[in-house]
Amino acid sequence: MASSNHSHTELHVGKFEASPKLKNLTYVFIAIGAITFAAGLMKNQERIWASYLVSFFFFACAGLGGLFWSAIQNLVKAGWSVSVRRYAEGLTSYIPVMVVTSFILILGLKYLYPWADHDKVAESALLQSKTSYLNVGFLVVRLAVFGLGMLAFRQILVGNSLKQDKTGDESLTHKNVGYSIGFVLFFAVTFSLFSVDTLMSLLPTWYSTIFGIYCFSGMFQSFFAIIIPIAIFMKRSGFVKGYVTEDHLHDLAKFMKGFTVFWAYIAFSQFMLIWYANIPEETEYFIMRAQHGWMGISLALFIFRFVVPFLALLPKSLKRDENHLLMVSGLILVMQYVDIFWMVYPNFFEGHLTFGFWEIGIFLGFAGLFLAVLLNFFSKNSLVAIKDPRLHEASHHHVSY
Amino acid sequence: MAKRSIGGIAGIWTEEHSVITAAAKTRESGFSKFDAITPYPVHGMEEACGIKRSWIPYVTFVAGLTGLLFGLWLTWWTSAVNWPINVGGKPMFSWPAFIPVIFELTVLFAALCSVAALFYVTKMPKMDPPVIDPDLTSHKFAIFVPQNDVGYDEVKIERLFKEWGAVEVKKVAEY
Numbered sequence: 001m002a003s004s005n006h007s008h009t010e011l012h013v014g015k016f017e018a019s020p021k022l023k024n025l026t027y028v029f030i031a032i033g034a035i036t037f038a039a040g041l042m043k044n045q046e047r048i049w050a051s052y053l054v055s056f057f058f059f060a061c062a063g064l065g066g067l068f069w070s071a072i073q074n075l076v077k078a079g080w081s082v083s084v085r086r087y088a089e090g091l092t093s094y095i096p097v098m099v100v101t102s103f104i105l106i107l108g109l110k111y112l113y114p115w116a117d118h119d120k121v122a123e124s125a126l127l128q129s130k131t132s133y134l135n136v137g138f139l140v141v142r143l144a145v146f147g148l149g150m151l152a153f154r155q156i157l158v159g160n161s162l163k164q165d166k167t168g169d170e171s172l173t174h175k176n177v178g179y180s181i182g183f184v185l186f187f188a189v190t191f192s193l194f195s196v197d198t199l200m201s202l203l204p205t206w207y208s209t210i211f212g213i214y215c216f217s218g219m220f221q222s223f224f225a226i227i228i229p230i231a232i233f234m235k236r237s238g239f240v241k242g243y244v245t246e247d248h249l250h251d252l253a254k255f256m257k258g259f260t261v262f263w264a265y266i267a268f269s270q271f272m273l274i275w276y277a278n279i280p281e282e283t284e285y286f287i288m289r290a291q292h293g294w295m296g297i298s299l300a301l302f303i304f305r306f307v308v309p310f311l312a313l314l315p316k317s318l319k320r321d322e323n324h325l326l327m328v329s330g331l332i333l334v335m336q337y338v339d340i341f342w343m344v345y346p347n348f349f350e351g352h353l354t355f356g357f358w359e360i361g362i363f364l365g366f367a368g369l370f371l372a373v374l375l376n377f378f379s380k381n382s383l384v385a386i387k388d389p390r391l392h393e394a395s396h397h398h399v400s401y
Numbered sequence: 402m403a404k405r406s407i408g409g410i411a412g413i414w415t416e417e418h419s420v421i422t423a424a425a426k427t428r429e430s431g432f433s434k435f436d437a438i439t440p441y442p443v444h445g446m447e448e449a450c451g452i453k454r455s456w457i458p459y460v461t462f463v464a465g466l467t468g469l470l471f472g473l474w475l476t477w478w479t480s481a482v483n484w485p486i487n488v489g490g491k492p493m494f495s496w497p498a499f500i501p502v503i504f505e506l507t508v509l510f511a512a513l514c515s516v517a518a519l520f521y522v523t524k525m526p527k528m529d530p531p532v533i534d535p536d537l538t539s540h541k542f543a544i545f546v547p548q549n550d551v552g553y554d555e556v557k558i559e560r561l562f563k564e565w566g567a568v569e570v571k572k573v574a575e576y
Contacts, residue, residue: 268497268500271497272497272498272500272501275497276497276498278489314462316454316458398444398445400442400444400447
């Protein structure tokens with residue numbers, strides 16, 4: 001019926017308050033993570049650092065995804081997304097934690113990366129020839145430029161958006177366009193290097209020029225699997241009424257489907273060229289991931305990261321179904337973890353598939369930190385960019401056939 | 402010569418919101434074959450006119466699936482059955498190499514069939530349909546009820562259209 005679809009329900013933004021249960025849960029998670037990390041440092045250094053790297057990268061992607069997506073929304077002057085943009089901006093509150101955890105990672109370099117291990121470098125002429133780029137000093141510089149750059153851009157882009165909540169100054173929206181262009185350029189270069197440094201250089205003799213984009217595609221797909229549940233949570237718990245409708249969920253789900261296909265496209269491009277050319281320097285990566293139980297994970301990635309979400313997000317009605325979206329988002333998040341795990345773990349433990357308490361504990365620790373900063377951000381700031389000049393476009397957003 | 406277009410009666414409105422209300426009321430009055438003609442896509446018009454979802458997406462899906470299976474068969478038959486050639490010592494049926502072909506055929510079938518279905522649904526190409534009002538391409542909105550609609554009654558429709566705020570009611574002749 002026409003009127004039910006177009007009558008404008010009352011718009012309402014409440015003050016977000018995390019339930020004590022949720023708050024306690026984050027503390028429990030952080031405690032579990034800290035205990036696991038401490039125990040791991042004493043008992044099983046190699047394992048704990050590998051586990052740390054996977055979870056570190058997983059949550060770095062969540063924070064960066066929020067910044068990248070909100071920059072794109074500024075950049076293209078999007079109107080429809082204004083009412084959900086604040087959730088993405090909330091994710092960026094993880095970026096300071098990402099910077100700190102990236103510096104902690106430096107302590108574990110020699111357990112993770114052959115190029116950071118003097119004995120291994122001394123044995124291999126190939127590694128020696130790469131040390132002008134792959135050395136601890138330069139890596140620290142790159143991590144610092146990456147982390148501080150992201151912090152600075154977050155301060156500007158999200159800071160302007162939050163400032164607008166108070167002043168209502170329209171010029172901040174226009175200023176953010178230019179900064180977003182700068183950010184996207186900075187991000188393209190530094191995120192590629194970040195992926196190469198933290199994940200690809202685990203196997204320093206192997207290289208793939210598409211690797212940065214592969215990591216980006218996974219990051220962006222999983223970002224939607226985070227923002228959609230947040231939007232549904234805020235809608236269901238009644239903090240936000242009318243600003244986030246099923247039309248917004250529909251468009252976010254389209255985004256998620258689009259980047260599901262993009263991930264498959266990039267993953268296949270990387271695989272096919274290496275398989276076709278069949279050069280030993282390149283094929284070792286996939287050979288490692290076809291043995292010792294890894295073949296199953298490789299196939300699972302293809303099926304559960306692409307085929308299932310793609311088909312599940314194809315029908316229109318399912319893209320507007322909250323419970324369905326929660327399930328698909330959950331699946332994609334699990335597969336994002338599996339994907340990073342799949343990139344890291346075959347390099348360790350003689351290539352055998354290893355998973356257990358060390359991985360779960362560290363993941364929970366990071367998840368606790370992530371939730372803590374997120375809850376803090378939402379309880380301090382408005383849940384909708386309430387004075388954005390394009391907000392009316394978002395609250396009248398309607399997806400036609 | 403067979404009639405190419407059915408005549409009827411058209412009301413002209415000058416405001417977007419009033420044409421949407423009028424379309425909803427036309428539907429509530431029991432007409433089902435009427436059409437709204439607007440210079441640009443009007444949000445909410447589909448619901449007001451009671452237009453159901455198009456079935457073209459299903460054509461796209463089935464055609465895409467057909468293209469996928471055809472691509473799979475084509476690459477298998479040409480490379481592994483009819484003219485097997487050993488390339489780089491790889492298996493005859495090397496599926497990774499065939500994915501691009503299969504993908505392209507999926508897209509080709511899906512796209513061409515969607516366009517064909519669109520032409521069929523909209524009965525295109527429709528040459529020189531009657532012009533109700535040239536201003537319908539710039540700033541006016543119309544609702545057109547064809548002669549063969551249920552309960553077609555020119556006097557009644559004209560009265561209703563006027564009642565719903567039509568600035569003008571025009572008869573459109575068949576031809």
